[in-house]
Amino acid sequence: MIIDFKILIxxxxxxxxxxxxxRQEVETGRYMRRFLSDHAAPDEIVSLAGAGFAAVYEGRAAGKTVMLRAELDALPIHEINEDLPYRSLQDGVxxxxxxxxxxAILAGVAQGxxxxxxxxxxxxxxxxxxxxxxxxxxxxxxxDFEKIRPDVAFAxxxxxxxxxxxxxxxxxxxASAVKYAAFRFTGKEAHSAQPETGASPSFAMAELTLAAREIQARYDGPDAYALIVPVYTGMGVQSSGVCPAKGEVHFTLRAAEGRTVERMWTDLLGExxxxxxxxxxxLETETKEEFAANANSQVSFDMIRMAAAEAGADFIEIDRPFRWGEDFGExxxxxxxxxxxxxxxxxQPDLHNPDYDFPDTLLEPGIKMFSNLIQLALRQEARF
Structure with missing residues (x-):
């Protein structure tokens, strides 16, 4: 297996x-297709939703299909690493x-x-x-996903x-189940000297925010966490004489299991x-984002642990899920x-910090892990 790390960096x-x-990763998708074509040409490229695609590498004989995933998108976060020669050229992204x-790790796997x-x-x-x-x-x-449906998938x-x-x-x-939702209230504007002649959302929004804390307390515990976090509010105009008619408040709901998130959502909607x-x-509601819980089976966990051992990597088994969502759960x-x-x-700075930069030294261990998982998954005796 020959990997050109200079090109990958x-x-x-x-x-x-x-x-x-x-939803705007058009040039990123094109660049990755071009890179693979030039440096690790697949047997087929299957176009999927948006800028997404799958590169297919056929073995010399029929067998199982193993899929590895990488993500194309960046975040609406402005980079503050002024000293990076390759710092973001897009303001606010x-x-x-x-x-x-x-x-880059997946591109290295493709080279191999x-x-x-x-x-x-x-x-x-x-x-x-x-x-x-x-x-x-x-x-x-x-x-077209039917063309590539995997027997096992890793990320x-x-x-x-x-x-x-x-x-x-x-x-x-x-990684946790997550729901991000908006509640929009609409009433009737009034003079702020006569609020009783209108219908303002202000107290409804305030009370709902406090109720969210009480709902969270019902589900949160030492053995399984639950979170309901208000992340945005907006209401009214900046005028001393206008009692507002419209307002909205957004919440993020998180838990280790999707059913807990749905129960909290039902309670919050009722309030x-x-x-x-x-x-x-x-009242109008909108679910803006939703992440299924990302669950690892025992079989896949054992394969990941074995791949780490073969790579000579330290293996850390955690006892609680991460609170962030990851759509690989789908x-x-x-x-x-x-x-x-x-x-x-x-x-290192944390993920989603404006000064975070992926370490290039992670490319090699990432490629090793995925390459080991490919070998484990394609063995005749692999059971899944």
Whole structure:
């Protein structure tokens, strides 16, 4: 297996300098297709939703299909790393989750597939829109996904705060179920000297925010966490004489299991309807983003642990899921699979910080892990 790390680092730096947010990753997708064509040509490229695509590497004989996933999108976060020669060229947009590194890792895996597996096939999924929770779903439900449906699928995520190169994993939920939703109240404007002649959403919004804290307390516990976090409010105009008619408040709901999120959502919706009725308001809700819990099966966990041992990597088994959402859960709900973390260093800035930069030294351990998983998954005796 010959990997050209110089070219991979150049690729990662180009991606870092040219970030595109979710649903706008057109040039990122084109660049990755071009890179693969020039340096690790697949047997087929299958176009999927948005800018997403899958590169297919056919083995010399029929067998299982193993899929690996990387994400195309960046975040609407302005980079503050002024000293980086490859800093983001897009104001207000940056690869602050390390997806540039994930793509470069998959490109390195593609280089290693030049000789093709003895049997089976490898599918490298370059997925759009992870940060909105819609990308994996839109790819899985695309008609052409049937051409590449996997027997097993794996993904990784770089993790600041853990030793560099360490593999982090657990069985069951690895990344949480998340729902991001908006509540919009509409009443009637009035003079602020006569608020009783209108219908303001102000107290309904305030009471709903306080009720959210009480609902969270009912589900949160030492054995399983639950969170309801108000993340946005907006109401009225900046005028001393106008009592507002419209307002909205947004919440993010998180838990290790999707059913807990749905129960909290049902309770929160009930409280919102109660407040709307009490204050004479119309209520409209919108689920803006939703992430299924990312669950690792025992089989996939064991394969990840074995791959780490073969790579000589430290293996850290955590006992609680990460609180962030990851839309790879849409894939593990449908197919056998698992996700693991790759330590990015204990003193790195955190993910989604404006100064985060994926360490180039993670490319090699990431490629090793995925390459080992390919070999494990395509063996005759693999059971899944």
């Amino acid at each position: 150049e690729l990662r730096h180009w991606l870092h300098a040219h970030p595109e947010v979710s 940056g690869h602050k989750c390390g997806h540039d590194g994930h793509m 597939l030049a000789d093709r597996p003895a049997e089976g096939r490898v599918v490298l999924l370059f997925q759009p829109d992870e940060e909105t929770g819609t990308g994996a779903w839109s790819c899985c439900t695309h008609p 990784l995520h770089n993790l600041p705060g853990f030793p560099k190169g360490a593999v982090v994993c657990k069985t069951g939920t690895f 919102a309807e109660k407040r709307a009725n009490a204050y004479g308001l119309a 894939i593990t709900q449908r197919y056998e699979g698992g996700m693991f973390g790759l330590g990015a260093g204990e003193h």
